[in-house]
Amino acid sequence: MSDTHSQTVAYVRDSMLPEKSPPSNQVGAIRWLRENLLSGPLNIILTILSILIVYVLVRAIGPWLLHSIWNAGSLSECREILNGESGACFGVIKDRWHQLIFGFYPPEIYWRPVLTFVLMLVAIAPILFAGVPRKMLWFSAIFPALAFWLIWGGTIWFTICVLLGFVVGYVAFVLLRRVSDLFAVIGAVVATVLWWVFLSGPLSSELAQILPLKIQHVKSHELGGFTVSIIIGVTGIVMSLPLGILLCLGRQSDMPLVKWISVGFIEFIRGVPLITLLFTASLLLNYFLPPGTNFDILLRVIIMVTLFSAAYIAEVVRGGFAALPRGQYEAADALGLDYWKAQRLILLPQALKISIPGIVNTFIGLFKDTTLVVFIGILDPIGLSSAIRADSNWNGIVWELYGFIALCFFIFCFSMSRYSQYLEGKLKTDHR
Amino acid sequence: MKKTVFVGALTAAATLVAGAASATVLEEVQARGVLNCGVSTGVNGFSAPDSAGEWQGFDVAICRAVAAAVLKDPKKVKFVSTTGQTRFTALASGEIDLLARNSTWTFSRDVDLKFTFAGINYYDGQGFMIKKSMGVSSAKELDGATVCIQTGTTTELNLADYFKTNNMKYEPVPIETNAEAQQQYLAGACDAYTTDASGLAATRATFADPENHIILPEIISKEPLGPLVAQGDDQWADIVRWTLNALVAAEEFGITSANIDELSKGTTNPEINRMLGSSEEDLGGMFGLDKEWSKRAIAAGGNYGEIFAANIGESTPIGLARGLNALWTQGGLQYSPPFR
Numbered sequence: 001m002s003d004t005h006s007q008t009v010a011y012v013r014d015s016m017l018p019e020k021s022p023p024s025n026q027v028g029a030i031r032w033l034r035e036n037l038l039s040g041p042l043n044i045i046l047t048i049l050s051i052l053i054v055y056v057l058v059r060a061i062g063p064w065l066l067h068s069i070w071n072a073g074s075l076s077e078c079r080e081i082l083n084g085e086s087g088a089c090f091g092v093i094k095d096r097w098h099q100l101i102f103g104f105y106p107p108e109i110y111w112r113p114v115l116t117f118v119l120m121l122v123a124i125a126p127i128l129f130a131g132v133p134r135k136m137l138w139f140s141a142i143f144p145a146l147a148f149w150l151i152w153g154g155t156i157w158f159t160i161c162v163l164l165g166f167v168v169g170y171v172a173f174v175l176l177r178r179v180s181d182l183f184a185v186i187g188a189v190v191a192t193v194l195w196w197v198f199l200s201g202p203l204s205s206e207l208a209q210i211l212p213l214k215i216q217h218v219k220s221h222e223l224g225g226f227t228v229s230i231i232i233g234v235t236g237i238v239m240s241l242p243l244g245i246l247l248c249l250g251r252q253s254d255m256p257l258v259k260w261i262s263v264g265f266i267e268f269i270r271g272v273p274l275i276t277l278l279f280t281a282s283l284l285l286n287y288f289l290p291p292g293t294n295f296d297i298l299l300r301v302i303i304m305v306t307l308f309s310a311a312y313i314a315e316v317v318r319g320g321f322a323a324l325p326r327g328q329y330e331a332a333d334a335l336g337l338d339y340w341k342a343q344r345l346i347l348l349p350q351a352l353k354i355s356i357p358g359i360v361n362t363f364i365g366l367f368k369d370t371t372l373v374v375f376i377g378i379l380d381p382i383g384l385s386s387a388i389r390a391d392s393n394w395n396g397i398v399w400e401l402y403g404f405i406a407l408c409f410f411i412f413c414f415s416m417s418r419y420s421q422y423l424e425g426k427l428k429t430d431h432r
Numbered sequence: 433m434k435k436t437v438f439v440g441a442l443t444a445a446a447t448l449v450a451g452a453a454s455a456t457v458l459e460e461v462q463a464r465g466v467l468n469c470g471v472s473t474g475v476n477g478f479s480a481p482d483s484a485g486e487w488q489g490f491d492v493a494i495c496r497a498v499a500a501a502v503l504k505d506p507k508k509v510k511f512v513s514t515t516g517q518t519r520f521t522a523l524a525s526g527e528i529d530l531l532a533r534n535s536t537w538t539f540s541r542d543v544d545l546k547f548t549f550a551g552i553n554y555y556d557g558q559g560f561m562i563k564k565s566m567g568v569s570s571a572k573e574l575d576g577a578t579v580c581i582q583t584g585t586t587t588e589l590n591l592a593d594y595f596k597t598n599n600m601k602y603e604p605v606p607i608e609t610n611a612e613a614q615q616q617y618l619a620g621a622c623d624a625y626t627t628d629a630s631g632l633a634a635t636r637a638t639f640a641d642p643e644n645h646i647i648l649p650e651i652i653s654k655e656p657l658g659p660l661v662a663q664g665d666d667q668w669a670d671i672v673r674w675t676l677n678a679l680v681a682a683e684e685f686g687i688t689s690a691n692i693d694e695l696s697k698g699t700t701n702p703e704i705n706r707m708l709g710s711s712e713e714d715l716g717g718m719f720g721l722d723k724e725w726s727k728r729a730i731a732a733g734g735n736y737g738e739i740f741a742a743n744i745g746e747s748t749p750i751g752l753a754r755g756l757n758a759l760w761t762q763g764g765l766q767y768s769p770p771f772r
Contacts, residue, residue: 387474
């Protein structure tokens with residue numbers, strides 16, 4: 001008999017045993033391993049297989065990465081340094097990174113695209129995150145014009161005159177609203193377009209002569225690399241979301257003409273591959289336009305990419321609308337809201353929330369599709385990588401270049417994906 | 433961003449439509465101050481941007497020579513990178529003034545597509561590359577081989593013709609680009625790789641072990657490569673043609689970028705004097721240029737031989753011999769009509 005129970009009756013235990021630490025296979029890493037990796041025969045086999053695969057991969061890539069050469073002017077120089085061993089020749093990235101990122105942009109003004117990129121992050125912050133002060137939206141509104149001026153350069157008056165077009169449109173809207181709302185919208189659009197076509201050009205050249213505020217002009221063909229990818233991708237994304245929503249509303253409209261146009265547009269665009277549209281933009285348009293017309297190729301591509309992804313966005317958003325219970329529509333009607341108010345306040349917020357994953361999916365696809373422009377001779381990162389490999393110094397290099405490009409694309413696409421998950425979490429109001 | 437660009441393009445389009453008269457290409461280029469020259473998106477030795485973003489290569493040199501002749505500055509060239517699909521449309525639509533993109537001179541391109549080939553700056557032909565370990569020394573022994581071939585090119589048709597004529601069988605491995613071909617060939621996906629012999633040499637030069645690969649002696653097709661312009665402006669075609677001729681003639685007469693200044697002071701050879709503008713006769717004036725046009729064209733990158741040596745010759749990694757591209761006086765085909 002132990003002395004623990006010396007004062008008590010033999011068969012009743014009234015004092016606690018001291019706590020023992022849990023068995024060693026139920027704590028910490030061992031428990032995690034047991035539960036997650038070795039919880040059954042199948043999982044054990046899978047774990048072993050995975051370890052084997054990881055081992056093989058590390059064996060294959062590890063030495064290659066470890067022996068990477070950063071200081072070499074050509075592939076043959078790399079091979080000399082490596083002396084028969086396998087190793088990555090990242091000298092090509094060191095030698096050509098500026099081309100992969102900026103294309104043929106004049107090196108002395110690399111700060112301009114960099115500044116534009118930083119400002120872009122500032123401009124989209126208030127759109128993406130609710131915590132940022134709302135007043136910054138004003139900056140987001142003028143950012144597109146600012147970005148255009150920074151990247152392409154030239155006189156600032158042109159940009160200002162174009163922005164004045166919106167002011168003109170607004171003034172026309174306010175003046176005509178006394179007549180009728182519809183009239184005001186049409187009048188505003190017509191006034192803006194007339195201003196752009198007839199007045200902004202001469203006015204900006206007049207102003208430029210009085211006070212020449214200009215920076216070095218950069219032509220579209222000098223842009224390349226990730227600068228082009230980001231310009232096409234971001235502009236396409238920003239323009240295609242509103243256009244897609246409008247198309248989706250048009251498709252659900254009761255007005256036959258609007259409905260047929262929207263359906264026709266969506267089905268036509270979804271029925272042809274993007275590469276066909278790009279070829280149309282680059283080749284066919286040349287035949288339609290009068291000879292000597294210089295319709296910027298980058299602009300043509302942006303328009304085509306925007307239209308393409310707008311058609312997909314429209315269908316994704318329509319999926320969101322389809323998931324709304326009928327009662328939401330009826331509630332909006334019962335509140336006496338007109339069409340636009342019902343859409344803006346009740347239906348669209350819910351439909352868009354539901355379609356976030358689909359929308360971001362389309363955006364990521366759009367961003368990656370920008371690499372297709374290589375087929376019409378625009379030197380995006382992929383196009384530049386083949387141009388770089390055509391240089392005698394770097395002919396024959398493959399993995400290093402494509403790896404670098406893949407890494408950059410991954411960073412962009414992964415952050416888009418993470419943001420969409422954050423947004424979904426934030427807007428989570430479902431009743432699951 | 434799109435809206436502002438759009439307006440820019442719209443106004444630009446509007447002004448250009450107003451100003452688009454039926455000017456000759458020469459007038460257009462001179463008014464623009466820049467030569468729009470179509471090149472490839474990258475072919476080793478023929479056209480590729482270097483790390484400073486400057487285009488270099490054998491085809492690029494033609495663009496620079498024409499720009500020097502027409503605009504007095506070899507730097508005033510806008511290089512438009514074109515792909516195999518976009519090159520001819522770009523030329524036909526006037527987006528580029530001149531296409532120097534190792535394009536083969538064929539009947540249908542000249543006649544049906546309505547282009548004018550300004551000459552031949554490189555005589556090429558289709559060849560085969562195999563691994564030395566195969567122990568094959570002639571293309572005639574390739575019966576039953578798997579062959580890597582770029583799809584949609586004339587090389588594909590040539591290959592089919594050649595094997596049919598010689599009553600042999602082959603298995604094609606279709607590939608899209610030269611880079612892909614290198615990988616496939618090195619990985620052993622095909623026994624032989626076929627494309628233009630210049631391309632094969634350039635590809636072989638990039639291998640880690642070039643000595644283990646050989647290019648078979650048979651050349652199974654004629655691929656005369658040259659610059660071309662759109663049909664309908666003979667003056668412009670003449671300018672490009674005679675700029676190319678001037679480069680070839682300069683090699684024949686021993687005019688190099690080193691001695692051109694000295695020779696242009698006047699020599700005992702009247703033809704050199706006519707070319708370099710030191711004679712009484714004004715050849716350039718006959719097609720709207722000045723007397724020294726060909727002097728500038730030659731000074732831009734040297735004569736034909738110098739351009740060849742600097743970009744694809746035996747001292748470069750590509751290491752092509754002159755072969756058919758030697759001067760006619762040295763057993764080759766490069767021959768310029770007289771400057772008279």
